[in-house]
Amino acid sequence: MTPPSDSLKTYREKRDFAGSPEPAEGGQPSPGEPRFVIQQHDATRMHYDVRLEIGGVLVSWAVPKGPSYDPDVKRLAIRTEDHPLSYADFEGVIPEGNYGAGPVIVWDRGTWERAHEGKGPAENGLDEGHLAVRFHGEKLEGDWAFIRTGRDGDDDQWLFFKMKGPDADPERDITAERPESVISGRTIDQLAESAGSGPDELFGGLPPDERANLIPAEQPEWINPMLATLTDQRFSRPDWIYEQKFDGERCLVFRRGDKVRLMSRNRNSINVAYPELVEAVAALERDDFILDGEIIAVDDKGRESFSLLQRRMHVKSEAKARRSGVRVRFHIFDLLHLQGYDT
Known part of the structure; x- marks a missing residue:
């Protein structure tokens, strides 16, 4: 040969x-x-x-x-x-x-x-x-x-x-x-x-040095979520920012084609507990991404309530989740992957 x-x-x-x-x-x-x-x-x-x-x-x-x-x-x-x-x-x-x-x-x-x-x-x-x-x-x-x-x-x-x-x-x-x-x-x-979804369209607003850090990558099945670290005192560092502490459930959202996965930090599927979030993610234009964030429940005045969230966290059927009357929101911390790029 x-x-x-x-x-x-x-x-x-x-x-x-x-x-x-x-x-x-x-x-x-x-x-x-x-x-x-x-x-x-x-x-x-x-x-x-x-x-x-x-x-x-x-x-x-x-x-x-x-x-x-x-x-x-x-x-x-x-x-x-x-x-x-x-x-x-x-x-x-x-x-x-x-x-x-x-x-x-x-x-x-x-x-x-x-x-x-x-x-x-x-x-x-x-x-x-x-x-x-x-x-x-x-x-x-x-x-x-x-x-x-x-x-x-x-x-x-x-x-x-x-x-x-x-x-x-x-x-x-x-x-x-x-x-x-x-x-x-x-x-x-x-x-x-999605042919137009190349790096120029997706990341054209980033400074050139940040665009250079983009890495073409296949979407992984799992990413360990970054956890908070305790310190003895407050600090200020260029590579760190502060985020609001929510009293909710940590969630990684995976969208791959038509498939949507909501995963807990322990790598358990929580799709059934939050069907409205699954539908919201499925309706987004992009179809290859990973989001890191937190699911919270809100009361009638829009205030965060962990006690309300507990009525949703362990629900075993979509029908029961919808009947609960508990409204939830997903607060996004980070975009970890987008349309073939590790972000």
Whole structure:
């Protein structure tokens, strides 16, 4: 097989990395089983890019109609240029004027191994035009096959299909059932709608030195909330500010696509206790953020009341929470993550 540095030549020649967020190179080989990734890509036309880690690169096929769990459905798969291993984590919008312009989401990912063909190198299967793989993904499982059909020197045309087995399911439409990204939870349409939400739009008002501290990052599942620290006396330091002490319940709010999580400081879900806050967060325009704050209850005069809050804190049903008559507010301390950036 061509060395990775040479096999990525076509990939690099097709792209202007000054104008595209795609990685030029990089990525470390998997220490265990090789990885696979399937990226949904709305370029000239919608398609799914199926990529296998083989020989230090991501060997790639474009599958216009995406995978099917029906063994009788054979999908056309066009072999495309190899991609760097770092591309397995790429999700974003390739700007107009660039090769492959359009939104890309990581639709599925996991590890793979050879199936039905022993343990020989995967390169042998590529050369022979027949590669059976066993996927261990978040959406795709079981045995799948790549069969080359090209004739007269056309080696780019292949078929991609589910092999017969207990996990085959002709009735299952996996692309319709699970359209969301396994990284962000957003669909490709939602990603396209937020295409203008780049650093200039989101953080253009920040001083240049503060913008330089922004770090592109995948939204974490959890962040330990910062806790108050006792001191012997009052102090004044440039990096510290004072915040009002509320008598309420600490809460981290996670919004990822359409999914909203209200989490206590002990990492327990409190969605059921505060359904109106879940609805308020779901109605916000942005769909990838983490907020740190405190939930408080207020009486008829708008005064904070912890005794009222106790009537909501341990409620086990949304209906009971709504019937309680206790009004709550969420006071935000910090914005920890926004639209792909650690803030």
